[in-house]
Amino acid sequence: MRLHSLRVDRVAGAGLSLIVFGVVFGGYSYLVVGDSTYTALGLACVVLGSVMVMVPGNPVPLSAVRAMVEGSAVNVEALLEEYEARGKAVYLPPRDGRVYCYVPLGEFSDADLAGVLRSPVRVLAGSGGLMVFPPGSEVVRLCDLGEEAGLEDALSYVLVDYLEAVESVKAVEEGDNLVVQVTGPRMETGFPLFAACLGSAVVSVAGCVAAWVKGEPVVFLGEDRVKGSVTARFRVVGLGEE
Amino acid sequence: MFLALVSLSALGERRLEVYFSIYTVIHFACSALYRPRRRWLDVPGGLMFAGFCVIVMRKVLEIIG
Numbered sequence: 535m536r537l538h539s540l541r542v543d544r545v546a547g548a549g550l551s552l553i554v555f556g557v558v559f560g561g562y563s564y565l566v567v568g569d570s571t572y573t574a575l576g577l578a579c580v581v582l583g584s585v586m587v588m589v590p591g592n593p594v595p596l597s598a599v600r601a602m603v604e605g606s607a608v609n610v611e612a613l614l615e616e617y618e619a620r621g622k623a624v625y626l627p628p629r630d631g632r633v634y635c636y637v638p639l640g641e642f643s644d645a646d647l648a649g650v651l652r653s654p655v656r657v658l659a660g661s662g663g664l665m666v667f668p669p670g671s672e673v674v675r676l677c678d679l680g681e682e683a684g685l686e687d688a689l690s691y692v693l694v695d696y697l698e699a700v701e702s703v704k705a706v707e708e709g710d711n712l713v714v715q716v717t718g719p720r721m722e723t724g725f726p727l728f729a730a731c732l733g734s735a736v737v738s739v740a741g742c743v744a745a746w747v748k749g750e751p752v753v754f755l756g757e758d759r760v761k762g763s764v765t766a767r768f769r770v771v772g773l774g775e776e
Numbered sequence: 777m778f779l780a781l782v783s784l785s786a787l788g789e790r791r792l793e794v795y796f797s798i799y800t801v802i803h804f805a806c807s808a809l810y811r812p813r814r815r816w817l818d819v820p821g822g823l824m825f826a827g828f829c830v831i832v833m834r835k836v837l838e839i840i841g
Contacts, residue, residue: 571785574795578777584820
């Protein structure tokens with residue numbers, strides 16, 4: 535996972551000042567004055583300063599982030615309803631830093647994907663399907679996942695640490711098939727077409743992560759809910775190097 | 777943390793390891809209670825834990841030796 539870029543905000547600036555003060559003061563107290571109390575004071579400043587640097591200055595409340603992700607599914611639901619889309623979504627690898635979803639309107643095969651990947655991003659991708667912007671796409675972009683991130687690590691980071699949308703997540707890959715199991719989901723969209731085509735909210739985010747990490751189209755196959763856990767099935771379409 | 781510093785210095789504690797150990801405990805207790813969001817891994821926590829392990833090892837070696 536890549537190191538997040540340090541945006542020097544006020545809190546981080548104050549933290550850096552405390553660190554510098556703590557190092558200088560603590561070093562002087564230990565080496566010159568020889569007093570352990572003042573050295574401990576310098577040490578405390580260093581610890582507090584480093585914690586202030588590590589904590590982001592203006593975190594957005596998690597409930598607000600989750601609400602925005604859930605609410606943004608409304609537009610997708612409206613589109614799916616308008617065009618009567620029923621096909622299973624294909625999460626496409628990032629384009630311009632964003633993951634898009636292709637929802638076929640009719641019969642669809644892997645061979646059609648090459649054309650979809652080449653076509654410009656428009657709501658109606660030819661006559662074959664819809665190109666929609668899943669809510670999880672922006673979340674994945676903001677997480678700044680590195681290209682070398684492992685899939686399960688990336689899923690855990692996005693769903694558990696960043697969004698706190700689930701309690702835990704596991705991913706198993708067997709050939710082209712991918713199974714993602716999440717426990718304790720805390721985000722629900724309540725939109726039937728969205729859930730049928732793209733998966734439930736957390737599954738949709740997982741699909742975006744998978745497409746981002748794999749760099750290849752990921753087809754959503756379906757999901758099952760059992761007692762507080764959701765198991766989603768995907769298929770990675772290996773198109774190879776073009 | 778500053779409360780711990782004042783309390784320990786008022787009690788006349790001169791050993792730096794004691795201050796460091798108490799700071800480590802306070803750091804992890806606060807992290808567990810408040811679960812602050814972080815930009816990256818808990819580097820200060822990791823370093824403090826490593827220092828704490830070094831202190832414990834030195835004490836154990838002192839007792840054994």
